[in-house]
Amino acid sequence: MRRFSWFNATSLTLGFAFLYLPMIILVIYSFNASRLVTVWGGFSTRWYGELLQDEAFLDAAWVTLRVAVFSSTIATVLGTLAAIVMVRMGRFRGRTLFSGMIYAPLVMPEVITGLSLLLLFIGIGLDRGIFTVVLAHTTFSMCYVSVVVSSRLATFDTALEEAALDLGCTQAQAFRLVTLPIIAPAVISGWLLAFTLSLDDLVIASFTTGPSATTLPIKIFSSIRLGVSPQINALSTILIALVTVGVIAASLATKRRADAAERDARAAIRT
Amino acid sequence: MSQTVFAPWSDPGAKPLIEFRNVTKRFGDFTAIDGLSLGIYEKEFFALLGPSGCGKTTMMRMLAGFETPTEGSILLSGQDLGRVPPNRRAVNMMFQSYALFPHLSVWENIAFGLKREKQDKDAIDARVTEMLRLTRLEKFKSRKPHQISGGQRQRVALARSLAKAPKLLLLDEPLGALDRKLREETQFELMDIQEKTGTTFVIVTHDQEEAMTVASRVAVMDEGRLVQVATPPEIYEQPATTYVADFIGDVSLIAGRAKPAGERVEIAWAEGQPPIVATSETSLSTDQSVHFAIRPEKVHISKERDETRPNLLQGKVEDIAYLGNISTYHVRLSDGTLLKAQSTNHRRLANRGITWEDEVYLSFTETAGVVLTE
Numbered sequence A: 001m002r003r004f005s006w007f008n009a010t011s012l013t014l015g016f017a018f019l020y021l022p023m024i025i026l027v028i029y030s031f032n033a034s035r036l037v038t039v040w041g042g043f044s045t046r047w048y049g050e051l052l053q054d055e056a057f058l059d060a061a062w063v064t065l066r067v068a069v070f071s072s073t074i075a076t077v078l079g080t081l082a083a084i085v086m087v088r089m090g091r092f093r094g095r096t097l098f099s100g101m102i103y104a105p106l107v108m109p110e111v112i113t114g115l116s117l118l119l120l121f122i123g124i125g126l127d128r129g130i131f132t133v134v135l136a137h138t139t140f141s142m143c144y145v146s147v148v149v150s151s152r153l154a155t156f157d158t159a160l161e162e163a164a165l166d167l168g169c170t171q172a173q174a175f176r177l178v179t180l181p182i183i184a185p186a187v188i189s190g191w192l193l194a195f196t197l198s199l200d201d202l203v204i205a206s207f208t209t210g211p212s213a214t215t216l217p218i219k220i221f222s223s224i225r226l227g228v229s230p231q232i233n234a235l236s237t238i239l240i241a242l243v244t245v246g247v248i249a250a251s252l253a254t255k256r257r258a259d260a261a262e263r264d265a266r267a268a269i270r271t
Numbered sequence B: 001m002s003q004t005v006f007a008p009w010s011d012p013g014a015k016p017l018i019e020f021r022n023v024t025k026r027f028g029d030f031t032a033i034d035g036l037s038l039g040i041y042e043k044e045f046f047a048l049l050g051p052s053g054c055g056k057t058t059m060m061r062m063l064a065g066f067e068t069p070t071e072g073s074i075l076l077s078g079q080d081l082g083r084v085p086p087n088r089r090a091v092n093m094m095f096q097s098y099a100l101f102p103h104l105s106v107w108e109n110i111a112f113g114l115k116r117e118k119q120d121k122d123a124i125d126a127r128v129t130e131m132l133r134l135t136r137l138e139k140f141k142s143r144k145p146h147q148i149s150g151g152q153r154q155r156v157a158l159a160r161s162l163a164k165a166p167k168l169l170l171l172d173e174p175l176g177a178l179d180r181k182l183r184e185e186t187q188f189e190l191m192d193i194q195e196k197t198g199t200t201f202v203i204v205t206h207d208q209e210e211a212m213t214v215a216s217r218v219a220v221m222d223e224g225r226l227v228q229v230a231t232p233p234e235i236y237e238q239p240a241t242t243y244v245a246d247f248i249g250d251v252s253l254i255a256g257r258a259k260p261a262g263e264r265v266e267i268a269w270a271e272g273q274p275p276i277v278a279t280s281e282t283s284l285s286t287d288q289s290v291h292f293a294i295r296p297e298k299v300h301i302s303k304e305r306d307e308t309r310p311n312l313l314q315g316k317v318e319d320i321a322y323l324g325n326i327s328t329y330h331v332r333l334s335d336g337t338l339l340k341a342q343s344t345n346h347r348r349l350a351n352r353g354i355t356w357e358d359e360v361y362l363s364f365t366e367t368a369g370v371v372l373t374e
């Protein structure tokens, strides 16, 4: 055991307070009975009840969820394919340019991405709505997936694929039966990354959406402009709870898998 | 050895299983394989030997279908392999790195190729079980590759490549990662498997002893070319060039000028020294520059001058390498040439008599060495 140190304890407390105090305040005020956000009026869950009655919020949540699932799934497929081409194709003319172009949207200001997509959609006469938001989110989250997957592919032993071909697989079978299962963790974390990026995107969504499809961040942002309502606090608390549960579940699953692998290894040594 | 000697390469009627016809492979402007022609016969255990970078792996990869020849063609059972993709060839390869699928168990790794053939489940089961027994892996069948030892992994790789009963099995330095004892065991295991299955093996190795032990024929390569293809005894006793003589085993080379005299040839190798008398199968012209190559174990070393020997040279012991069963003496001749002689240590604490700086006599018969022109 390290010795207790006032310095460490203070740093820890300050750090965590900095990170979590705003959220804790938000959670507490979501149970406030008073309509005034800054005045404590006793404990109540009425804002949660009202939230569940509010069609507009429920709609927005449903839109957001659909956008996130579709865009992250498409982005994962495209991003994985792009990563494979970049890592596997070897040297061809303009390869550096291509890989640079894939990663450029990572550093591009969101406003610019949003604006250029908006101009494109207007240009080709596409009606703005959920479809265009999905397209826009796919575009920018694909680069993130591609970065995650290509860093895994860079250390992937191509001899494994050759062995699969040698044993009678077609290229497609070799990918499905050997490469994909091995890089699956990277693909899944790419999907999760794309999903969360899509969930909390405000800027690009506001550029590319139409009146028919309001996402949750847009809805929250616009209602804040009319003044903070306790309903928003309730909604945010629910989101925080969901994210927390998700993160814990994911880490538990990973841990369970690691434990299982360790158990296998131990069993292997014993026999 | 069986009564009928296995030597299809000396039978003009025999058709090779694999035929390289003037195969050249270039990577950019670098020539890795240079106009190579070669026939490998069914049931052969063919070893490719050569220094690093001479093109051994490239040859294997062309056979497996991962590279295509820039020029020339490769035939398998008389059929041009041309652009036949790897999955359509009756050829399997055991990778130097084993390339086991990490997400599959030992059983699934071995069954992988069989499942692609759409065989029914019982047939696959039976075949995998047979392979597990052959490679003594029954106990490990449900483990993942990271849960078994290096030697076991190597056997899984072997079983996996054998499972489809390929016409041709390619082994790229299959035993490189094993310690000496396991390596020797596995060599015999390989030969045993080859005998049982009748598969044709092509093996790449850096270890010439390994090549000599397992192979029916050995090919010595240098810079993308074949220097000599012959049986292990031929390669050892009748190397075609000084390169082969030097590459395989220990040898002393003496440069000189030939003077043919009937069956024999006299080699003048130093001023004021009697010529070396040897026999030569190739006809030589007078004063042709040649090398005389002789293996250390064929040179007799003694302190007494024995006039009855046809070749008798005098020198001084410069170095002695004691290897347990044998000792190798490095003897400096009067003109500065170094000649190696070997003697067996028959007795345990024998007074071996010869020590450093001793004046000794080296002698050998007319047929002990070979005369090389290249």
Ligand SMILES: Nc1ncnc2c1ncn2[C@@H]1O[C@H](COP(=O)(O)OP(=O)(O)OP(=O)(O)O)[C@@H](O)[C@H]1O
Pocket: B027, B030, B032, B050, B051, B052, B053, B054, B055, B056, B057, B058, B059
């Ligand atoms: N894909 C490639 N691109 C360019 N050069 C290559 C390629 N593959 C092999 N070479 C070159 O071809 C030559 C032969 O390579 P190869 O791998 O066949 O050697 P090797 O005989 O197997 O050597 P080692 O014993 O070290 O494995 C080497 O000089 C190598 O650099």
Ligand SMILES: [Mg+2]
Pocket: B056, B057, B058
């Ligand atoms: Mg090699």
